[in-house]
Amino acid sequence: MKKLAVILIFLGFVYSGSSCDCLHLKHFLKTLKYSEYAVIGQLVKITEVDSVPLYGKIGLKGKFRVQQVLKGEIETSEIEIIAGVGTDCREFLSSLKFNTDYVLLLNTDFVFSMCGCTYLPLKNGVVHGRIDKKKDQIMPLEQLVEKVNRKKRRSKKDRI
Numbered sequence: 001m002k003k004l005a006v007i008l009i010f011l012g013f014v015y016s017g018s019s020c021d022c023l024h025l026k027h028f029l030k031t032l033k034y035s036e037y038a039v040i041g042q043l044v045k046i047t048e049v050d051s052v053p054l055y056g057k058i059g060l061k062g063k064f065r066v067q068q069v070l071k072g073e074i075e076t077s078e079i080e081i082i083a084g085v086g087t088d089c090r091e092f093l094s095s096l097k098f099n100t101d102y103v104l105l106l107n108t109d110f111v112f113s114m115c116g117c118t119y120l121p122l123k124n125g126v127v128h129g130r131i132d133k134k135k136d137q138i139m140p141l142e143q144l145v146e147k148v149n150r151k152k153r154r155s156k157k158d159r160i
Contacts, residue, residue: 027130028105029147031116035105037072038148039079040122040141041065043096049082060093064104070148082111091118103127103144120144 032038045063061082066074081104083093090112096102101122105113112118120127127144131137 026116027132027134028103028117028120029132029151031105031113031118032071032148032151034107034116035071035113035118036108037074037106037110038070038103039064039066039072039074039106040068040070040101040103042067042099042101043093044078044098046093062093062096064110067101070103070145071152079110081106082109090114095119103141 026034042065043062044065046060047062049061061080064079064081066077066079081093083090093112096119103120103122105116105118107113117130120129120131122141125141126138127141128138129136131139131144132147
């Protein structure tokens with residue numbers, strides 16, 4: 001009986017070590033600090049990929065129509081985004097709905113940012129979700145854009 005208990009405890013540690021265990025899930029504006037890009041647009045297509053960078057697992061990628069770039073430089077109107085596979089602490093692409101506006105946070109190669117709120121639904125000029133607190137909020141898009149721009153200016157000052 002003791003051996004069984006030890007095995008179950010060991011398997012619990014192995015499982016928790018192999019899955020995402022972000023100790024502190026950041027709100028959107030905190031996740032923004034660690035993101036390369038912030039964009040507004042719509043998911044228009046999802047396809048399965050043979051392997052996800054770094055993890056080599058079957059995953060999903062999506063075609064995202066870019067309407068506005070808030071952070072970073074993107075020269076095209078459509079990008080392919082890569083979502084999480086479960087063990088990498090990234091959002092699942094299946095969480096997004098087609099033809100719905102979102103504000104997304106992405107890292108290099110247009111991969112969802114890690115360990116935090118990486119997208120906000122946008123409807124009628126208003127975003128909602130964990131914007132700058134741990135609970136859901138509602139905020140006009142213009143106000144969010146102002147906050148993003150302030151964070152960009154602070155980030156540039158920190159680099160100088």
